[in-house]
Amino acid sequence: MKVDVVSNVDEVKWEDIKNKAIIVIDVLRATSTIITALAYGAKEVIPVETLGQARQYRGEQYLLAGERYSKRVSGFPYANSPTEIQQAPLQGATLVLTTTNGTRAIQKSLKAELIAIGSFLNGTACANWASANQKDLTILCSGSRGKFALEDGMAAGYILNRMNENGIDLQIDDLGQAMMAAYEHNKDLLPEVMQTTATGHRLLQNGYLNDILFCAQRDCFSFVPIVSDHAIVIHFLT
Numbered sequence: 001m002k003v004d005v006v007s008n009v010d011e012v013k014w015e016d017i018k019n020k021a022i023i024v025i026d027v028l029r030a031t032s033t034i035i036t037a038l039a040y041g042a043k044e045v046i047p048v049e050t051l052g053q054a055r056q057y058r059g060e061q062y063l064l065a066g067e068r069y070s071k072r073v074s075g076f077p078y079a080n081s082p083t084e085i086q087q088a089p090l091q092g093a094t095l096v097l098t099t100t101n102g103t104r105a106i107q108k109s110l111k112a113e114l115i116a117i118g119s120f121l122n123g124t125a126c127a128n129w130a131s132a133n134q135k136d137l138t139i140l141c142s143g144s145r146g147k148f149a150l151e152d153g154m155a156a157g158y159i160l161n162r163m164n165e166n167g168i169d170l171q172i173d174d175l176g177q178a179m180m181a182a183y184e185h186n187k188d189l190l191p192e193v194m195q196t197t198a199t200g201h202r203l204l205q206n207g208y209l210n211d212i213l214f215c216a217q218r219d220c221f222s223f224v225p226i227v228s229d230h231a232i233v234i235h236f237l238t
């Protein structure tokens with residue numbers, strides 16, 4: 001199986017998506033928020049690019065969450081925060097989420113054959129999902145503001161390490177191999193390292209240390225969210 005890692009959303013090309021399985025990663029924080037919302041009872045998550053698109057969703061069943069450049073959006077009851085979203089009335093709800101990078105990366109991936117949402121929180125489940133698919137894989141690291149984000153790369157490295165342990169034959173590109181090494185190097189210090197990355201630093205300045213610590217946890221959840229008809233829903237592995 002061929003595996004390519006893309007460094008940020010602005011780098012993704014049609015050949016990374018066409019006929020591929022794709023795992024979109026935005027550890028801080030969009031994909032961690034999506035996984036957490038589904039784990040805490042949301043029926044689905046609708047990722048949208050713009051604030052205007054999010055505001056189109058009106059009605060009791062919709063919960064609006066989002067941020068721009070790590071800051072809350074006026075009129076949105078929830079931030080793009082996995083720890084805050086746990087407090088929301090999620091049971092059976094549809095979460096409508098718009099974020100600076102992560103939801104844009106998901107939108108750009110919609111033409112892939114299979115689309116999964118990954119982070120450290122479900123890294124092993126993502127590895128098992130990708131291994132079972134037996135399909136060439138792209139891991140899209142969303143990055144932040146057009147640049148690579150180390151926490152996304154390390155999560156890609158974690159997933160690839162897990163896939164290697166599954167014993168399947170992998171042809172991993174150079175960036176993927178570098179990310180496996182980056183993960184191995186930092187694996188015992190994830191909460192600390194994630195406070196020093198560009199997004200980690202910005203989140204700390206905005207008072208979101210709890211989010212960084214939460215997002216640094218591995219394998220809290222054993223499901224893979226997948227995109228189905230433009231909404232993200234839970235997919236349990238068999």
Ligand SMILES: O=C(O)[C@H](CS(=O)(=O)O)OP(=O)(O)O
Pocket residue numbers: 026028029030031067068069070071080099100101102103142143144145199202
């Ligand atoms: O607030 C976040 O989690 C980030 C904002 S940024 O990286 O500081 O621009 O958004 P996300 O889309 O989750 O990367």
